[in-house]
Amino acid sequence: MTNTSSNAPSIRIRDLYVDYGARHILKGVNLDIPSGKITVIMGGSGAGKSTLLRCILGLKKPVSGSICMLGKDVVTASLKEIYALRKEMGVAFQGGALFSSMSVAENIQLPLHEHTSLDQHTIEIMTRIKLDMVNMLDAEKLMPSELSGGMTKRAALARAIIMDPKLLFFDEPSAGLDPSTAAELDDLILKLKGGLRMTIVVVTHEMESIFKIADYIAVMSEGELIAAGTPEEIRASTHEVVQDYLNRKPREGIVDADEHLRALTEGSD
Amino acid sequence: MQNFLERIGERTLGILEETGRTTSLLVVVLFHMLQPPYRLYPIVRQIYFIGARSLTLILFSGLTIGMVLGLQFYNILERFGAVDLLGSGVALSVIRELGPVMTALMVVGRAGSSITAELGIMRITEQVDALECMAISPDKYLVAPKVVAGLISVPLLTSIFDFVAMFGGYFVGVVMFGVAEGSYMNGMIDAVQWEDVRLGLVKSIIFGGLVTLICCAKGFYMHLSKAGSQGAEGVSHVTTDAVVLSSISVLFSDFLIGALMQ
Numbered sequence: 001m002t003n004t005s006s007n008a009p010s011i012r013i014r015d016l017y018v019d020y021g022a023r024h025i026l027k028g029v030n031l032d033i034p035s036g037k038i039t040v041i042m043g044g045s046g047a048g049k050s051t052l053l054r055c056i057l058g059l060k061k062p063v064s065g066s067i068c069m070l071g072k073d074v075v076t077a078s079l080k081e082i083y084a085l086r087k088e089m090g091v092a093f094q095g096g097a098l099f100s101s102m103s104v105a106e107n108i109q110l111p112l113h114e115h116t117s118l119d120q121h122t123i124e125i126m127t128r129i130k131l132d133m134v135n136m137l138d139a140e141k142l143m144p145s146e147l148s149g150g151m152t153k154r155a156a157l158a159r160a161i162i163m164d165p166k167l168l169f170f171d172e173p174s175a176g177l178d179p180s181t182a183a184e185l186d187d188l189i190l191k192l193k194g195g196l197r198m199t200i201v202v203v204t205h206e207m208e209s210i211f212k213i214a215d216y217i218a219v220m221s222e223g224e225l226i227a228a229g230t231p232e233e234i235r236a237s238t239h240e241v242v243q244d245y246l247n248r249k250p251r252e253g254i255v256d257a258d259e260h261l262r263a264l265t266e267g268s269d
Numbered sequence: 270m271q272n273f274l275e276r277i278g279e280r281t282l283g284i285l286e287e288t289g290r291t292t293s294l295l296v297v298v299l300f301h302m303l304q305p306p307y308r309l310y311p312i313v314r315q316i317y318f319i320g321a322r323s324l325t326l327i328l329f330s331g332l333t334i335g336m337v338l339g340l341q342f343y344n345i346l347e348r349f350g351a352v353d354l355l356g357s358g359v360a361l362s363v364i365r366e367l368g369p370v371m372t373a374l375m376v377v378g379r380a381g382s383s384i385t386a387e388l389g390i391m392r393i394t395e396q397v398d399a400l401e402c403m404a405i406s407p408d409k410y411l412v413a414p415k416v417v418a419g420l421i422s423v424p425l426l427t428s429i430f431d432f433v434a435m436f437g438g439y440f441v442g443v444v445m446f447g448v449a450e451g452s453y454m455n456g457m458i459d460a461v462q463w464e465d466v467r468l469g470l471v472k473s474i475i476f477g478g479l480v481t482l483i484c485c486a487k488g489f490y491m492h493l494s495k496a497g498s499q500g501a502e503g504v505s506h507v508t509t510d511a512v513v514l515s516s517i518s519v520l521f522s523d524f525l526i527g528a529l530m531q
Contacts, residue, residue, distance in 0.1 A: 059398055086404035097399035099391075111403045114410075159403075 010035035010167060010199040011056060016065035018051055018223075025051045026062065027223040033216075038193055038200040040210045043220035044245065049203045052220070053171055056201070057091060058082045070166065087115060089167040090160030094175055096152035098144040098159070104131070105140045108159045115163065130158040133195075134188060150181035154188070161192065168192065170202040174209050186212050207246070211235075219245065290493070291486040294408065298416050298482075301409035311414035312421075319380040319415070319481070320422030324429070326375050331430040334371060335437020338362055342438070343446050352442070356453035357460030359438030364461060364469045368431040369423075370523050373476035376423055377515040381484035384415055385511035388488025389504040397489070412485045416478060423477025424470060431469070472526050479522060480515045487511035 009032035018026035026048045033039045041049045054060040056067055058074045067074040070088055072081055098107045105127050112123045131137045134154040139147065147155060153173060160168060173189065174182035186209050193200055204210060210217065217234045219227040221241045227234060234242065342358045388411060391397050400407045435457065442448040487507045494507060
């Protein structure tokens with residue numbers, strides 16, 4: 001399905017098909033991600049949302065389709081063009097993906113060292129500004145192994161925004177965090193949107209986070225985009241899968257353990 | 270029968286695919302090495318890891334192998350009354366064959382395995398993806414410094430191994446068994462030609478590149494192998510594979526280089 005939005009889209013995805021071997025993971029996804037807003041891509045496990053994110057980031061080549069981002073098609077772009085696009089984006093991975101041999105500050109400074117000719121003093125000031133934004137100023141010298149789950153995610157976020165990207169991506173930002181740390185991270189995402197005016201894309205299935213941060217929601221199920229719209233539109237959706245998901249209804253086909261055991265026992269008699 | 274043939278075909282295709290990937294990684298690394306910006310620090314850091322931190326192992330193994338060679342050569346040469354040839358026997362064996370091969374095998378065991386494990390873990394914890402997303406080429410940032418460091422470190426370690434092994438032979442022959450010092454030293458100087466040194470040098474450079482490239486490729490492309498979906502267990506699989514494949518490659522290419530430069 002194709003959605004429409006009043007804002008010009010930052011990312012335009014058309015007829016995206018992705019296979020892993022013989023398995024069809026994405027089956028013709030069409031989605032417009034509005035600029036300057038927080039778009040949440042939600043769906044159950046195996047819905048294809050992380051694969052969609054990997055395609056947008058240029059980490060996975062789709063079988064067919066197009067992903068237009070900042071005026072370039074990621075699918076047909078050369079490696080040089082993709083690298084130029086990536087300089088305009090920041091990514092906070094699910095597990096943080098911090099480099100374990102570097103301190104928090106060194107992790108955050110890496111993109112600046114690689115892509116700019118700023119002197120070390122300026123780089124250190126910029127690092128402290130970003131660390132302050134994520135409330136981690138005192139963790140500058142710590143190693144990733146010394147950080148808690150929430151601190152790791154915040155450090156990864158500081159690294160993702162160090163180049164002031166136009167697009168910011170989060171993969172399961174609140175996964176594995178306790179409710180209050182997850183809420184802190186949600187507030188941080190909202191603060192970033194307000195302060196840095198970025199287009200933010202969040203892949204998650206945490207219901208509470210979704211309705212707290214989202215301006216726009218895309219719901220995926222079994223490799224297809226089944227609904228897209230504002231949180232109110234999604235809540236009002238009559239789509240059965242969307243409603244099942246919102247009401248936390250178990251999926252059909254899930255085996256009742258007692259019944260299954262009884263059937264097996266009867267069969268052996 | 271059909272299943273058996275299918276399995277052989279699948280395995281052959283797998284080997285060809287892996288060889289192709291490793292070769293293309295070499296080409297990409299060579300290409301990146303020629304592209305600015307040129308950064309010395311990551312290479313120096315890898316030379317420290319592959320070279321300096323292998324030094325104790327190389328000193329110990331070089332000394333031990335030199336002493337064993339001295340002992341065995343002395344026993345054999347004594348039967349023919351030719352103990353004067355002890356120096357040349359030890360020097361030629363070490364410079365032409367044992368030095369480059371043993372050093373490369375030691376580097377595989379100490380540094381190669383940890384290179385594979387490091388890159389494999391970086392791959393499964395999305396650190397390689399994170400580099401890509403920061404527009405930093407992981408080939409250039411992670412692999413190229415390791416391969417360059419291998420090309421520099423292994424020949425240096427080999428020369429240290431050669432020197433220590435010859436001293437080990439000297440200790441057994443001259444100090445323990447009383448072979449004349451002059452005959453040991455002159456035997457070495459007379460027997461060793463520039464061609465022997467060149468052969469050892471060429472072998473050590475090729476082994477250095479080969480070992481680091483195979484170990485890097487195994488870890489870097491872990492996600493494309495069958496072990497890719499097995500997490501920590503997969504890392505142990507690719508690390509074992511890397512050590513076995515590197516060791517076999519060193520031994521086989523030792524024969525090839527020896528035959529070609531004979």
